[in-house]
Amino acid sequence: MTSLSELGEFGLIRRIAESLPPPPPEVIVGIGDDVAVLRTSGNEYLLATCDVQVENVHFIRSAVTPFQLGRKIVAINVSDIAATGGTPLWALVSLVLPPDIETAFVDGLYGGMRLEMEKAGAAIVGGNLSRTRTDLVVDFSLLGKVSPGEILLRSGARAGDLICITGTVGDSRAGLEILLHPRLAVSEQSRDHVRARHLTPQARLQEGRVLARSGLVHAMADVSDGLVQDMRHICRASGAGAELWADELPVTQECREVSTAAGVNVFDWVLTGGEDYELLFTVAAESAHEVQKIVKDATGTGCHVIGKILDQQGVRVMFGDGTERAFPEGPTGWDHFAGMKKDS
């Protein structure tokens, strides 16, 4: 019997996918991706994704307000839709509430969800309420749409493509460090900046739409599991590999300050921290500059070129001093089961 910790989260997903019958032809992208892409009788693809926040796994109730939690659960789902170049439409919210939850908590949670849903132009249309004896769970399912001519998938990266990313990576992991170690000696400004990026991440929805409409992007994913892990998702889906250039990775001064105070190599957070919700995408080398300009002009967001797609499988990171770090198969970012105790 293979244990869940041996399989890991992505091994278990593969096992599940292999156990199910082949999907019908209307399923353009099914199990294994962040977003299902579905053909309906209409002229646009339907998108469907879900993401969960579990108490004491994804958040600690004392360290987050219900309003922040509501904002975050929406943003992380909107980010999945954004990574396809799509538009969010409708959501179902499944709440599993412990006995000590009060009405004010539910009010705050929905207040946060409402704010982010309005920003995304989407509506909550249903859901479910249940109780639990123990930890709170918020499961959020989001539907969206995208034109078949514009959709961006993980697959599609080609050897020679340049790898780009919106914004900066690492702040969210630095923010988590502040929550775990509130007495860390860092400036108030850095503390506030990284904590906000962890607690209320922002989906790159406009940027995703602009990138999709540009017609220049070959493959795209959002950085939720961690830069290397999400890069690997693109590589696997595209049958390619990638080289990331450490010196080109966009890291904020605030993230660097927190990592120094924590005595951690900032690249650990940047490469494997996760929850950045930036868009990671590949373009032909000759269009990189144009894409950067298009995104900047339309949204004000900067994109950095951080590596290139290779023929050979695997993801490796090249450092400025000439050293190289390879990431072999196996969990390198957020993996729900990798840390679990081995069963028999």
Added chain:
Amino acid sequence: MTSLSELGEFGLIRRIAESLPPPPPEVIVGIGDDVAVLRTSGNEYLLATCDVQVENVHFIRSAVTPFQLGRKIVAINVSDIAATGGTPLWALVSLVLPPDIETAFVDGLYGGMRLEMEKAGAAIVGGNLSRTRTDLVVDFSLLGKVSPGEILLRSGARAGDLICITGTVGDSRAGLEILLHPRLAVSEQSRDHVRARHLTPQARLQEGRVLARSGLVHAMADVSDGLVQDMRHICRASGAGAELWADELPVTQECREVSTAAGVNVFDWVLTGGEDYELLFTVAAESAHEVQKIVKDATGTGCHVIGKILDQQGVRVMFGDGTERAFPEGPTGWDHFAGMKKDS
């Protein structure tokens, strides 16, 4: 501050619905119903529903196999789609797994889901895996479709309509009694029958389609919360009331046997037990016989006439001895929060 136990599950749903902005016009039915009905660019409505199974709330792990749990989570969602007259298409599965879960559990769970999904002609297209410190949660979101000319909603019941139900009610609650009190003195046959109806309920998918196509049904819902509670959902949505005839309620001999052994009035289970997953619907008095025949001929399932729709609000049950039981506002079936301890 109003407590969740004062509000109750349905009060909380109303509170949430009122806190959200008015839905856009594409949302035909939104929060408050079991199924969201959504207009897309295609020629059919999109249906979206979700339902959850929480360990130690909806099931006890020692009393159910993972295969049974997988079957049930699919069936209860398919039942919601069936109650609109629609067809299930695609599902997302969100699994929140405690540390002691083994791969075999996940295999069994997906095996059960696969069986019921294949019966329903639908496919699992994605989902999410997470861990938890404590109780297992399976959240299941199901999408479907229905023709705008055929859709059946809770609203639409008219005074004078007869109220009909497929199959029988009460068995599921009797099955729960067997799980809670395994030593109850009942025959093996009754035990097996009611336990199966509790653990592996069957959605009335074919019956729902036939009823929708008949063009004769005014309003429909599935019996998940309990007969009186779901009747009340139809009445509220239709601005009407209902009278149920106790002597006409279809109850199996097996259910009666278990209720007698348990020393319970069988009507308590029949009226408020819930999880029957039968279809409850209203038709004009003159078409009741025709509808019964159509369903019987197409599916083999019997439908019973169990009451009538009234002008005045509320649900009351008339017994054969001339007595009457009124069900005032407030929880009368499964309510997640009604039993919770009052907070301050």
